Amino acid sequence: SQQGEEDPQALSIQEGENATMNCSYKTSINNLQWYRQNSGRGLVHLILIRSNEREKHSGRLRVTLDTSKKSSSLLITASRAADTASYFCATGAQGSSNTGKLIFGQGTTLQVKP
Amino acid sequence: NAGVTQTPKFQVLKTGQSMTLQCAQDMNHEYMSWYRQDPGMGLRLIHYSVGAGITDQGEVPNGYNVSRSTTEDFPLRLLSAAPSQTSVYFCASSRGQTLTYEQYFGPGTRLTVT
Numbered sequence: 001s002q003q004g005e006e007d008p009q010a011l012s013i014q015e016g017e018n019a020t021m022n023c024s025y026k027t028s029i030n031n032l033q034w035y036r037q038n039s040g041r042g043l044v045h046l047i048l049i050r051s052n053e054r055e056k057h058s059g060r061l062r063v064t065l066d067t068s069k070k071s072s073s074l075l076i077t078a079s080r081a082a083d084t085a086s087y088f089c090a091t092g093a094q095g096s097s098n099t100g101k102l103i104f105g106q107g108t109t110l111q112v113k114p
Numbered sequence: 115n116a117g118v119t120q121t122p123k124f125q126v127l128k129t130g131q132s133m134t135l136q137c138a139q140d141m142n143h144e145y146m147s148w149y150r151q152d153p154g155m156g157l158r159l160i161h162y163s164v165g166a167g168i169t170d171q172g173e174v175p176n177g178y179n180v181s182r183s184t185t186e187d188f189p190l191r192l193l194s195a196a197p198s199q200t201s202v203y204f205c206a207s208s209r210g211q212t213l214t215y216e217q218y219f220g221p222g223t224r225l226t227v228t
Contacts, residue, residue, distance in 0.1 A: 030213055042204055042219030092213040101172060102212040106156035
């Protein structure tokens with residue numbers, strides 16, 4: 001079963017606008033990660049937020065985590081055409097602790113129009 | 115460093131054929147994983163390894179075998195290819211437990227089974 005589910009599935013915005021993607025998960029987690037995938041390429045790690053953190057920044061990226069609602073959001077500010085990609089959240093598998101099972105959501109496809 | 119490399123980039127198989135997808139990393143990472151990516155399904159974990167000689171099953175292990183004889187290599191074997199195994203396959207590595215450390219992905223192998 002999927003641990004993380006992203007919303008919306010697809011998002012189209014104009015360059016310069018902000019883009020917000022949401023991720024919901026089912027069980028308690030230690031960390032949550034966000035990845036980006038450009039078309040036809042492998043995934044690239046963006047940011048990791050720990051369960052005791054509420055917000056984390058990296059350049060134009062802002063990630064929030066609400067463990068009470070079991071949700072996270074990824075905000076990309078001042079978007080650029082190069083931000084066009086799919087974005088995935090990933091968390092630990094249900095019941096896992098120190099295993100290698102990282103489960104990915106289905107992703108949000110972001111299109112930034114020039 | 116080359117990072118994570120995968121071969122081949124593309125492959126077409128007939129139903130019932132077997133083949134091995136190669137994955138190698140030169141970062142001395144202990145953890146390696148295989149995922150498949152299907153449209154609308156996100157990434158699903160097939161098998162993973164927490165070190166040489168140690169492998170375990172992910173979400174969708176049926177029809178696939180893995181071994182980890184060295185730290186660098188983590189091949190994925192399709193025993194008897196089926197059309198349902200048509201997918202894009204990604205190998206990933208991380209220096210520690212995947213819930214805690216970022217994963218580095220290879221460029222993927224696009225497999226078609228006819």
